Amino acid sequence: MTIYLMCFFLFVMGLYCLIAKKHLIKKIIGIAILDYAVNLFLILIGYKSGGIPPVLFEGMNKQTFSQQSVDPLPQALVLTSIVISLGVLIMMVSIALRLYEKYKTFDTSEISRLRG
Amino acid sequence: MLVFYTLLAIMILGSIVAIETRNLLSSVISVGIVGFTLSILFLMLGAPDLAITQVVVEILALVILIRATISVDNTAIEKHRDTFAMVSSLVFVGLFLVFASYAFLEMHAFGESLMRTSQHYLDNGLAETGASNIVTSIILDYRAYDTLGEATVLFVSVLGATVIMRRIGRKRGVNL
Amino acid sequence: MGMSLIVKKVTQFVIGLIFLYGINIILFGHLGVGGGFAGGVILTCGFILIMLVFGREKAIQKMRTNVAHFLSCIGALAFLAIALLGYIDGTFFFNFIDHGKEFHLHSAGLIPFADIAISIIIVSAIFTIFVLLVFFGRFVGDAEEYENDEEYVGNIDRNL
């Protein structure tokens, strides 16, 4: 319970960074922290006390393995989610660099040609 | 158990530094601390696949982010605080936290995974797919369609970045 | 271009190991820890190391960007083809090759091939993006020169 809340605290810090900060790189950092928090949360819910990694090695007892191993499905989901967040990061950095080239600033309060 | 709390506390501290520091480079490096601590935490939580992936992805992400910051001549951020944005975001964040803790009261306790569908993977994964790494058997056999989507996401984002970074977007001479 | 002699010598020694480790992780992803994605990113990090130590010209000699672009499409098509091959025996993504012996390289049907396809996508795509980021903004001064050029990535090779 406490550990879920701590993980969630990380999540809301990412949200705070996104809303309150006006700097493009800081906003990207906010998104990165959000992704860390969600990935961590997925792994936390799949953890079993004293669990072992879900990898079988030769000679291991399959019975005890399937009782002791942690939940493998969230790990698969997080693997997908890490790749997706890398993709989003690449796109965001490229757009931010292009914006810097155009406006010569990273400050969103100065990047505001669009209004209404 | 204590080690999880300690590592998570380090992550929270690292992200506070990353959010609040005025120097861009130190901000990016603090994010690196958060990411690397996360990979240690993954290792402790029984996810070595993720730990490897997180480390290498973190390296790449840091290199890319540092590339973005060194293009700026002055890496310090000027001081201007938007009090309204700060207060409103704090209120929003606080509400979010309250609702979350309200919801978490009914979730299973930490360390008691539910394993409703996953037990099938653990019991039959090796026999049905032949991969002794159950995570691989999930991502490349049981849920391979997701992985197709995942690879496509990376492909799309790289394609998108090449499109965004091309020198000339619109042709000259055509009207507009 | 590049760093001092000591760094270069050490890198020459280490780089082979890094590539071997990456390939190992890709091929044995279904038996031990790892997989196509992690191995692919490790290989890419090897390329980035070459780029940092020997200068970017050397890295681009090893893998030209249009080759990388081509390879990423081929990798994606290969993965899609693996998915469609399942139709031979029924449905989309059906792992139809016989599974072989447990705990051996040939034990999981199509999974190693899927790993290889993914790692090709990852290596080529991330290498492309990295080169792009490194060279971005380097031609700002003479943008007019490229008025007729459409593909920015294409310029990079020509300008080295």
Add this chain to the structure above:
Amino acid sequence: MQQLYPLFVAIPLGVAFLILLFPKSLTKLVEVIVAIAEIILLIMVIALIGHEPFSYFIGKWIPPIGITLVSDSISTLLLLLINIVGLLSLLYSFKYMEMYTSKIRFYSLFMLMVAGMSGVVITGDIFNLFVFLEIATISSYALVGFGCEHEELEASFKYMILGSVSSTLILLGIAILYATFGTLNMADLANSILANGINRSVLFAEGLFIMGFGLKGAMVPFHAWLPDAHPSAPAPISAMLSGVLIKACGIYAIIRVVYHVIGMTNITHIILMSLGVLSMVVGVLLAVGQWDFKRLLAYHSISQMGYVMVGIGLATPLGILGALFHLMNHAFFKSLLFLCSGAVEYSTGTRNLKEMGGLFKRMPVTSSSCSIASLSISGIPPFNGFWSKLLIIIALVQAEYYAIAAVTVGVSFLTLVSFIKVQRYSIFGDLPEKLKNIKEVPVLMGTVLVIFAVLCLLSGLLYPFFGNTLLEIARDTVIDQQKYIQLVLQVVP
């Protein structure tokens, strides 16, 4: 047909990967390939209409172990919209995209967006829905910034930040549902929720889903990105974004989650209705004062999505029918309006209504199709917009929401006012000196506009012919949660 269902994703993906291998000199061939792929997809969807609902197990893994694809009438309806609007926008972009560089990459991103949306629509697994949502939205970020000008990059960045936040919220919702029930299959989740009742974690997850999908679908408190992003994109992409993307990624996902996974409750009913009314009113009020043609249309998208949301939230059969009908009509007339604005921009080089005037003399095809679309969106009989708005209003009156019905009529009137303004300043009036030499758009673009205009007219008038096979079945599917569970799990719950 049943065996070929995954090809709705595989064909656009394959085409997108393949055409990047062609050199720039073969752009014409690429255009032919892309058009053929879209036509094949459209034929496949038409073959699917009226088909019995079925579920498809990828890799022969039965649910909840593997990923399941589900075909029922609502996914068919969305697939039909995606492919009609996709094909026509593609034909339009052959000529329109001449003014941009890197056309092959544009087509590739376009096909990836189509693949992403189709993936969202056909899937029966909630995490898979998230993955394909990301494909569709990431390609749309790149397409919004395709011109690489100041405003476009800025809009793209804004869209991207909000889009990433919404994706993260959705992923968190998925994580909480997984933590509570230990499964990812939507039907299996629905079954578990029916068995255990709705508890607080489910409510929290539902809130996260409504926030996340509401951000993707630009409901009013979360609408900030849409008026920037949709006008900045090239016109065919604006048509795709406003025409189908906000529906496939926003409205459709909300329908699936609220009706099929979690089940409609009183709280959800109130939340969805208030979101709908807010979007309707705020969208139209912001639209009236706009002078930028495309921005005005973007605000109207918010307002019209509000109508759909009111119908969905009402949860009576007639309301849902009206909402689905309006969803379809909006796809036609809003795409047509965006394509018309693109045509005007192509010929005159401006989007500012004050600089236009008298276009009817020079551009008769564009002007008349624009008029038809304007009449449709403002709900003038006999065009399609009238019938669907009428259905929603009747449903509201039947459910005794008289005040909301009055608001709906008022919003419709304001829509009419703002489109009279558009007509007055662009089509009628005097031709400014600057625009004396403008020409009508090329034949292919004109044909697309005419086809859309005909669709706008016919989808209103021919309702008795297709209403039964397309819309009323979809309405029954939306309401019947049990049938959905049974379809996927093939057990009696």
